[in-house]
Amino acid sequence: MENFFNGKKILFIAPAFFGYEREIKKRLEELGAHVDYHDDRPSTSAWSKFAIRVMPRTQQQAIHRYFSVLLDGNHGNYDFVFIIKMECMPADILQALRDKNAKAKFIYYSYDSVKNNGNFRQSVGQFDSAFTFDDQDAQTIPGIRLRPLFFLNEYRDLPRTDIGYNVTFIGTAHSDRYALVKKISAALPPNGKPNFFFLFIPSVVIYRLKKLFVPAFFKSKISEFSFTPMNKAQVMEAIAKSNVILDFQHPNQIGLTMRTIEMVGARKKLITTNQNVRKYDFYRPENIAVIDRETPQIDPAFLTTPYVDLPAALYDKYSIDGWLRDVFSVAP
Template sequence: MINSELLGKRILYITPKFFGYENEIKQALINEFGASVDFYDDRPSNDIWTKVFIRLQLKSLVKRKIDSYYEAIFHYIQEKVYDYILIVSPETLSQKELKIIKSLQPQAKFILYMWDSFKNKNSLHLINMFDRVLSFDDRDVEKYNLYFCPLFYSENYKNVLSKGVMTYDLCSIATAHSDRYKIITQIKNQLEESSFKIFSFLYLPSKLMYWVRKIFLKRYQYGNISDFSFYPMTQAEVVSIMSKSKTILDINHPAQHGLTMRTFEAFGMHKKLITTNVNIKKYDFYNEANILIIDRKKIIIDSKFMNTPYVFLSKELYEKYSLNRWLKYVFDCR
């Protein structure tokens, strides 16, 4: 039986689609908390040009599309009465659209959660329009007086037990941004020289993006086009590969201080982690037997770390970073 402060509550949920995580949050709110949820993508379309224009702050080039999209949302929600408006890491939503939503839903509690740093998202000007603002980035939390709320792992990554011998010593499944390609290539070459088995998957949304980055972002190394996939792995495929791997690789964005989703997925699956994010030392689940921090500018992988077993932690720690616990904190449920 569902026992939750969110039981029967109506929630309007807006966020950019992001590898299916938005649907996991929606389904948990419905199935685990008994809420009624209406979900809308923050972006009017996920075609490559719309995403590029929005991320490069060239929204004027798709203004008509954005306006038409949000007008349709306004038309739908004007007949609804929501208890909560949850916005997660918006890219398209502006003060103009948010003011209209607030005028249509004056009784609702407005919540903003950022799973990206404000350096990477142009959303800082929105925070005063929300009743509760949370971030995964402790620097942003301290600077802007927000609530600190790390990311989570979903049920799909919880206690996934692998049977038999591991297929891979290390797996890396990532979107190719910043210096990730360079770092992954160095790690792969270093470990393969020591006969470790590596699974590497680098995703880019389109071949156009590959060529733009290769030509114009010369400070980053982008190898051959065959080194990248232009179709993302399904979550089931990601879980399958991770379950067959001893260790998971995480390379955070250089401008990002908070811990990535991959970090918590590895934690939920009881996997060892190699990461470039030194900030992980501040977290209560940090254990040097399970987590190896590397310098992205001088990569050295300790083979001893690769060969030692995972050390299990307390049940309470694993529960603390679950999706359900994350939702309770986001909605300030007791």
């Protein structure tokens, strides 16, 4: 695969998503590509993100100005134009990019369900290849193929350390996650080791609004949340020290979360609410416990039995290199 990317010029447009856009760029450059990265949004401020999703018409001028500058600086010499999610890019800018880069292959990937991204739906036919993490979208939308997410090489190389935590959850306290953590905390049988639950909220103001208006938060305590996210090194250290990882997909999504795939690479057992995981080739009941969102029940034996190794080909498939190989259609 190194020879495939060597010297290739890639225009990479993606929203900032927990640093994964930087990791993708870094790995492509390690493989020999020259990558120009641009955020898919004109601003990463909390207000801008909110307005783009809730009041998109108020942001149209700013979005068009932002992408017009990007287009003006484009010299039409890319081998690939790689776009993730496409939450903001106007259809006419995408068409103009195609016109300028007539020899480039246009590739699309989404880590969100298409139903949550109306901006992309009108532009499906503009891409030479398109992929999604959502198997339902892959089955119902012509031209989009299923390709689950990936794990970074650091997860594959996690140190084998003494287990300090029984069950660990690390994530943003959106949707029903706080309520789920409380339910599962109560359902977990004791085994002599502490559990570690890290619930992130972007600001104290957002927490106070949730406490006022979201029933699940009415009895919550501010001490149960963090307003500073864990960095990648901290997340990996916590996972390395954990016996089992807990993960919840957004209730409006069926695609597998990044955390689910990361646990494949880390060789860690997983408890998840995503019933859909049973369809995937890496699923083993010894490694993954699927629980009900409403009445979660956890078999105590799952917490004490060992992880079962998978075939080597599956670890390769779900690595970042395997993901890039599929998304860029690199011949074996």
